[in-house]
Amino acid sequence: MNDATNLGTAVVTGATGGVGALYAQGLADRGYDLLLVGRQEKALKELAxxxxxxxxxxxxxxxxxxxxxxxxxxxxSRLSGDSSVSLLANIAGTSSFSPFIKLGSDDIAQTIAINVTALTQLSHAVAPGFVERGKGTIVNFASVLAFRPWAEFNVYNATKAYVVMLSQSLQADLGEKGVLVQVVAPPATATPFWANAGFNVENLPAKAVMKSEDLVSAALVGLDNGESWVLPSLGDVSVWEAFQSARTELVKSMMNGTPAERYTKG
Structure with missing residues (x-):
């Protein structure tokens, strides 16, 4: 152990999942102490x-x-009162693969509770301390499906779009206060997530699925670089820049109090 390298405590949700465990290991290797969060105490103890x-x-x-x-x-409450916390990684996530009309109400509630409510509330818990200290990092794991809906992942799509929009708002709100709010938007990744959601990842083209080790490696490099957006599988960054530019122009064009001509009677 190198006591000279102490970056504070990193909180990792979904820590016992394939991505969460690897990400937690990478943070520890960089000098963070850890608080691992998950449902299964035995698995958490073994990982710790x-x-x-x-x-x-x-x-x-x-x-x-x-x-x-x-x-x-x-x-x-625990996180809001712990001044050692310097990084929150919201990795926990869940979904159910199903047509919307066949989706159970419990599945809907759980997906929103974990992907939206938990992520928001935990971010809200650590943000005041980060602002007060003038430093801190919130890492929110989203998905490429935040930008490209998949019908059978309906609620999941929406929750990940929420993660993107909330994160972008927090970047504007907290960025100048010394807080890095980072979004990681991976493609399909080979983890138990798919089976838990009721979908066989082997049904996807092999080239479309990223190894969890590759995802985490890319995410940690993005963290090292202090990037606000980590797009592990995007080779041409200009595509992202064009998307952001087009979205900005869309909003500018819609900030208009006059109805468009096609909606006015001749």
Whole structure:
């Protein structure tokens, strides 16, 4: 352990998932102590022991179901009162692959609770401390599906679009206060997420699916570089820049109090 390298405590939700565990390891290797958040206490303890042994960092756990309002409030209160927290990685996510009219109400509620409510409330818990200290990082994992809806991932699509829009608002609000709000938007990634959602990832073209190790490696490089947007599979950044520019022009064109001619009677 190198005591000279201490970047504070990084909180990682969804820590026992394939991406979360790898990302947590990468943060520890960079000098962060960790608070690992997940539902399965046994798995959290095993991961904490593994990362602590390999990195020499202090690794604590918090076993919570983030879809449970009471447990979420408990975690949020803990984070808001912990001045050692310097990074929050909102990686926990869930979905159900189903036509909208066949989607269960419990599945809808859980997807929104974890992907939207938990991410928002935990970000809200750490943000005041980050602003007060003039530094801190919030990493929100979104998805390429935030930009390209897939019918059977209907609610998931919407929650990830929310993550993008909230993050962009926070970038404008908190960026000048020393807080980095970063969005990671991966393509389909080979993790248990797909099976849990009820979809076989092998049905996708092999070239469209990224290895979890590659995703995490790219995400951590983006973190090292302090990037606001990490697009692991996008080779030509000018495509993203054109998208952002087109969106800006769209909004400018719509900020007009006069009805468009096609909507006026002749």
């Amino acid at each position: 022991e593994k990362i602590s042994k390999s990195s020499g960092r202090t690794v604590n756990i918090a076993a919570h179901d983030l879809s449970n309002a009471g447990e979420l409030n408990t975690l949020a």
